[in-house]
Amino acid sequence: MSPSTSQSASSTPPSRSNRNHTPESTPPMRKSRRYLFSVIAAVLLGSGITLAAAGPAQAHDDLLGSFPDADSTVAVSPDEITLSFSGELISDMQSAVIEVTAPGGENIATDAPTVSGTTITQHLEPNPPDGAFTVLWRVVSGDGHPISGEYTYTVEPIQSDASTPGAGATEQAPEPSITSAETTTNTGGSEPFGGVALLPILAVLTGVIILGAGFIVVFKVTRERRLRNEEAVDRQEQQDSERTSKDASHEK
Template structure:
C-alpha cells in the first residue's frame, strides 16, 4: 500500500523543465570599459550552437557598426569588428539557435575610451570602400518576439521522431482498414 502511495505521488510530481542553452561568457564583457577597441566579439554558450539563424549586431548611438558575418565553432560565436572604431559607447545585440533548436537572444554594452585615429590627423577623404559601405542595407535588430523566434527555430529531433511515429500510425490504420475491407468483401462473396 505504501509503495502504491509513493508511486502515485511520484507520478503527480511535475517533470523538471528542460533548460535551454545560455550564454556563459562574452568578450568584451557586459558593461566593460576598454582602453582600445577589441578586434572581435566573442560569445560562449553552454551548448553547441546551430549554424543557421545566428546574428550579431553592434550599434553606437543610432548608427550600425559594420561587423563581419558571425562564425560559429561549437559553443562559440565570433564576429570581427572594423579596424579602430571610434571611442564611445557600443551596444551589442545577438541571437543564436541553441542545440535544442530554440533561438535565444540577448544584448550587452561596452565602452571604448580611446581610438588610434584620435591620435592621428583626421583626413576627411571619402574612399570608394566607404561609399560602398554606406550603400549597403542595414540589418534589422534582433528581438525576442515569439513570432520572430518561430521563423528562426529549427525542427528539433524530437519533433521529427514524433512526426515519423504519427505517419507510421496513420499508415498502419489505413492498412488495417484496407485489409478488413478486403476480408469483408471476400467473406461476402463466399456466402
C-alpha cells in the same frame, strides 16, 4: 405437421440478419480487432521512440560568457568582442554572424567573426562613439542546430580625479566572464536569426501517417473477410436449397 409444411420450413433459407451470428464470421472479427490493437500499439510505441530520440537532440550549446560582459560598463571601447560557449561550434564562415550596433545605429563589426573551438571572436571598428552597444549573434552548435541571442554593454570613460590631473583614464580589459549573459537566448527560433526545431514536427507527422496507414489496412482486411464470409454463407444456402429440392423431388 404435414410433409409439405415440413419441407417448406426446412427449405426456407436463413435470413441475412442471422449471417453475422454464424460461427464462421466470429473468429475473423476477433482477429481483426486484435490486429487493430496491434497496429495502434506499434504506432504509439514508434512515436514514443521517435519523440524520445528527438528530445536529446534539442539540448543545444549555451552561451557561458562574453567580453564585454552583458549589461556591463567599460571605460574604453574594445577592439574586439569574444563569446564563449559550452560546446564546440561549427566553424564555416556562413554559420556564424555577429553584429555590433553602435549608439548611432551603425554596425561596427569589421569582418567575418573567427570561430575557434568553443569561442568566437569579432573585430570592431576603432574609436566608436561612447554609449550603449547592442550585440546580435548567431552560431551553429555542434549538433548542427542554429542558436542566437543578443545582449548590450555600455562604453563610458572614467572621469579623471581632480586631485591627480592628467591621470590616465584607461582601464585594462578584463578576461571574458564565465557567467551566463542575462539577455541571451539559445532557442533556434529567437530573433533576429532563427531556426525551426523540425524533429518533433516530423515525429508527429510520422505517427499520423503510420496510424492512418494502419487503419486503412485494417479496414481492407476486415472488409475482405466479411465478403468472404458472406460468400461462404451464400454458397451454403445454395447447397442447402439444392439439397432440399433434390429431397423433395425424390419424395415425389
